[in-house]
Amino acid sequence: MLKDKHNQFNKLIWFLFAITIVITLAPFFKVGITTADDLSNYTRYLDGTVFSSSWIFARDAGRFYFIITIPIYSLPYVGDSFIFTKIIQNLFLLLSYAMAAILIKKFFNSREIALLFFLVLVMATPISTNYHIPFIAYPFYFTFSFALLISAVLLFIKYTETNKYKFLIFSAIIFFISLLFYETYLLYLFFFCIWLFVRNIKLSGGFKNVFKSKTTYKEVVPYASAGLLYVILYFGFRLLLKNEGEIYSGSSFAQNFSWKNFLTVLYELTHTVFPLQIFNLNIDYINRSELSFNSGATSFISILKNIELSTIVNVAIQLVIFIYLFLRLKNISGYKKLGLGILFSLLFAFLSHSALAMSAKYNDTIIATSIKGYVTSYYSYFGVWLAILLFVIIIYKLVKKNKYLKHFTIVIFSIAFAYISIINSYSNRVMARGWEQSQIRFSAIDEMIEKGAFNDCPAEALIFSPDIYWTNVFGYVPDTPDTQGFNWGKYINIKSGPKIDVILSSDRMIEAHNEFPDAKIFRLVKNYTSIENDILFVLAEVDKNSINWDKGKDMFVDATCTRAKVYYYSKSNDFVVQFKTVENANNGFALINSVDLSPISNGINQINVRDITDTGILANFDIEFDVPVYTESFSASNMIPKYSTAIDLIDQTNIKFSKINKIDTEVNVSAENEFPLALIEPISIDKSYDVISLNAQMEINIANQEIGFAIVIEIRDDKHEIVLWEGYDIKNESEVNFSKLINLVEMRDKNPKLLQLYVWNPNKCEFKINKVKNVSIKAL
16 A cells, blocks of 8 residues: 555656646747857758758868768758757757766666756756857757767666676767767766776776776777777868868867966856856846846846746745655765765866867957856756755755754755746746747748748849847847858748848948849838737838938938838737838828728828738738838837727738728718718628628817717618618717728628618717728728
8 A cells, every 4th residue: 555655656756747847848949049050050951951061061160070960960950840849959958867867876876866966957957148058059969969978878887787798889889979979078088988997996906907907908998999089080180171271260279278268268167057147147138128127127026026827836846846855865875975976076067168168269368258158068057956966965964863954954955946946937938038039030031931021022132131130129139140151031032932132231231232233122120029029020122212321230221112011920910000201291191902091191100900810920911102101110019099990901812892982072061961971882792791891080070079970880681671780979089090890791691782881960960071081891
């Protein structure tokens, strides 16, 4: 019975582990592409140049192994599915955690310590503004190779347990394979060989006998051979490249090596993954993103006030597991072993950056003193948290015999654990929202391509859009722009066909214009919010004469257009688009989707539009003006003004009938005039119509504000009987904005045949209709 209960509780703990993994990693599934390396690799997969470009990368970086690993690096992008990429990325991150935990179990012979280590690794996993750390970058590449490296060590341990030499050979082979992913692993192999040598000194009975022992050669030679072969290939490849140009400085030894810079890099890259340090590095961005400019958003009290239910559940689950595992700690290793574990962990954490710190790029004083995390910080993360955990276990071991001290210590540790978990969860949520803009940008561009946004751009068109290359409005989380040859024009070309150039800089724009003076010029404007991640894209053909080529990056500040394609990526389907006409322009109209007229005046204008048929998250419409409009003036908002009527955006393929009307002449209505004005001529209703959209805008003066008049919708059947009559009272208004959708499907049995929209004056009101600005009827 007790055994069954124990098994059930174990299953519960594993279930709780699964829940906390899902909740903790959920924000990571929002994070889009963060580095130029990932961006480049993704586009290489899309255009099918993975294998041909692997040689170029190997040559430029001086890393022979890129010929092999660059194609493997493309695995997460197979199928061009963002979800698949994130699944691969997070699965291999978890795999590296699991492999490290298994190694700890083998070393300390404690399941509880191993699970505690796995728990803290999951709990503290950060999302940072630093886009090079493999928690959010380089999906699969470093996490998989590190798991591979650990598996080589585990195979050696298997060899020591079974004395089967095949496990050692497999271990050496896998060690060599892991070296093909990153030269830093050579450092780990070096220390592993030293450990093997020390181990054999002990086994052979002293240093004098170690070289006489066959076991020494049997164990050391395979690993030493793997390392030697790698070194020969690595530097041999570089010798072959002597005449191929300069090799990447990040993989070249510093000519003016500085020990101070070396030690600074070791410290800075390790310090990055100290508890809550990434949160501290994120604070400026978080405060700006949360619209808090006095650091109020990042105070612990504020974080608690804004904590989400999922975080509460997650922290509670993590605490249950944490306390349960601590209470089960019994056969704890001796202080010497725990102390050596801490020493090894710290050495591992700091020395992981050794190769990097010796390179020409990172041994530079400016970079050494400013760098706040890099790829190798991911490896330090394991060492730092293992050292902390072992230190905590030593304290627990010291007090566990005293019941009160034991429970007090667990409470203190639990509070510290919960504190870190809460802050890290909050930080991850905000940072994930910032990085999500990277992915939303790709999703929006993909939907724009699908909707034919760039089909009207002729071949070789020039599109100026520096804003599309940047991910975050505050600039704290940029997607490294225009590096490694990435160009949004190339991406659009791969996805849809039009060969266009999406230009980042003003200098490049001037250069391209001089090279292709007859090419059409477009401006792709991108604006977005930091909280909801709504994005507005406006693609407009620019009047070349309005571009001021002498203003550099501001050359388009006065650029104008008379037509544009508007795309709004948002969960809201009801929004306002703002724009500004040129100064001293006459009043005019904006024509939306060649159907709806909306009056515009000189200066700033806004049009309320509502997407009623598109089930996607990207609303779009074409807009034409009869006066020039500034391309840089476009913006969008979900805050709808009170006196506005939505123009319904409808997929043009669904429109079966449309009619627009406007009446510029004034209409004076006397008290005796009961039916003063038909807003549009009667509309025949076809049986195929499902929905009718009605919109009307009027300017009026009402002499008697209390009684008013009404706008009436009237539908009659084939016998001229009224089957629908709805009146909408108008009073105390000078601007009438009327909008209505009629569902004809629900009244099909009544055989609707004729629709009328008119003004009705039953209360004998005296008023004047100054203008009927826009009446629109669409049948779907």
